[in-house]
Amino acid sequence: MYKATVNVTLRKSILDPKGKAAHHALKDLGLTEVENVRIGKLIELNIDADNKDTAYDIAEDACTKLLANEVMEDFEITIQKN
Template sequence: MYKAKVNITLRKSILDPKGKAANHALQNLGLTAVDDVRIGKFIEIDIDAESEEKAHEVAEASCKQLLANEVMEDYSITIEEYSPELK
């Protein structure tokens, strides 16, 4: 089994109002070293595939067809091996 970890964020060119609001709040907390905040989604997918490559293909297809909307979002995928019994 493999675990795909998917990060989805708004495309860089798009204003992220949630990130901006969080950034303002962090500034108000005195964390002025914070320069920018982007808020996105983190999705874990357990995939039963024979190889890491195949697992990546499944994750990629999942992102393209449903999980991300490429009109406004970018995504990145990392694949890890994982054993369900060690959960």
């Protein structure tokens, strides 16, 4: 059993209204040191696979088919033995 952690973020070229709103709110709270905020999503998958490479391939397939919009989002996959 493997645990895939998928970090999905908007591509740099895509505007992030949630990140912009959070950035303004942080400034209003006095956290003026924060220069930029981008908001994404973290997804965890438990994958029953024979090896790490197969688990990665399954996670990548899940991302390209459903979990991430490759036109607007990038994703990064980390695999750990569970």
